[in-house]
Amino acid sequence: MKLKPRDSITRTVIDLGGFWRAHWREARQSEMAQGKGYSGVLAVPAAWNYQTPELYEYMGDVWYAREFSLPWNAADCDVLLDIDAANWNACVYVNGTDIGGHSGGYQSFELDVTPHVHRNAPNTLAIRCDMKLSRDTLLQDGRGIGHWHNRGAKFPPSSGDHFPFGGIIRPVRLLLAPRERITGFAYRTELKRGGEAVMHYEVLRSGDGKVALEIDGRKFEGEKGAVEFSSPRFWAPGQPNLYDVCIRLYGGAGRLVDEYTDYVGMRDVTVGGGGVEINGKPVYLYGTSRHDDFPALGSGLSHALLRRDVELMRFLGMNVFRAGHYPPSWELAELCDRLGMMLIAEAPANALFHGEGRPEELASEALGRNHKRAxxxxxxTLENHPSVIMWSVANEPASQKSECAEYLQDVRLHAKDRDPGRPVIFTSCVDEADKASGYFDLTALNIYHHSSAYGGDVEQVKQRVGTLIDEMHRRHGKPVLVTEFGAEGIAGFHSLPPVMFTEDDAVEHNTAYLDVIESREFAAGAMLWAFADFLVGEHYGRAMMNHKGIFTRERQPKRLAWELKKRLGMSADAGRTR
Incomplete structure (x- = not known):
């Protein structure tokens, strides 16, 4: 129910992006917290890793600082600090005072800084970030755990098969808001017979004011209510129908105290025997997975890059993508809302329970608490976005272990308690040994028999993939969504006949996977890994990057992109059934 930082007639948003003072050498915390003694400069938002060579693989403390002043008319406002994401651990100081912090990357958090700001003088904001991972942090440190625990050292160490970017990677904003204000808003869609629908909503507020909600030219009063639509304009893939919403809070004598504007999308998601249904109609999921990764930015947010990436997916005829392996920004979800692109949001939990040792050593109680909090x-942050059709609570855990299966079930129940309306998945990589998929709404499989088992033998790959997805469907009786498959295709590498690591081999193997998956009526969809090449940590098994991308890291098409364009053959705006 978290509100987005939006301007209105009662609210002012101040973007704090730009060049901040920075320091990453030995320092006194007391001086750094007051903005003193800084020796460098870093851009915000952006990962620190590309901004200077000495930070490329750095995992320690980096201090950021800048000044801000409040406008003259802010005397009666509360001041909230909204940080969209600071990887991985952050401590925040205002005018030298520790006001709180957050642990967890790619996650939005908000702090009330009202008691600590100067109204009539400049203020100093300092943020200490670090990438000090452990077995308790949700992205674990990768030492003896994770997929690569038995394949030699990886640097920088982490449990994820993506580069561990650090720093303030998403926008930092100040929100000036009334003392009595709207503090939360959530809604859900209920379909009725005859094409009608009801939007059930709830508004949270501070104080005792009266709540009024306006939508589609109609006005409603109360913190909770139901809005009936006799002929709703549903949100669907390729049909981004949205309704503007204005929520107002009134004080004594009908005085307007606060106003918050947003939008809603009337959309229902269910899982049937053949897959995902949007508003009661089956939709086949053709798509990919995307990392926040680009030269110079690292995982830093760029609105232009987000727009370009979604447009490239639409160019291919795709209708969905998964934000792997961490939650997308609300800005990306909003873009998908407005373009009619479906989105699967994923918690930053990667490769849990892989490694040697007792279960409690691989996944502590503290890790479990951090996982549920994430x-x-x-x-x-994302529940009000109609484009978000599904939650993924983990990527590629060791779900062949009974303790891992029980752990995942506990996290699934937590997600369902928070949002009963959306399907919940995790993505399995252990084939028929998996013990957890039966708990979830769909069986989601990441399959890499091309590279891990059969090398370049396409026919063996097709046979093995078919056997696997047939068995997993027989076992659980649920639709199978293949959330990852792919082959390394280094841009510019070609061969006749196709051999591993060439663009030609990537085309041959991805086409083989698609042939097998699309031939199954129980298949909910096929999602290629990955949208674009992305940076990984140093390891003998990777040539600097994961080269399974449909596009290069710079977003130029490989041969696979053109082949997919021919195969999918239609605009994402048209929607898909199969």
């Missing part, structure tokens, strides 16, 4: 934060 799921809650993801849902709080």
């Amino acid at each position: 799921v809650s934060e993801m849902i709080d």
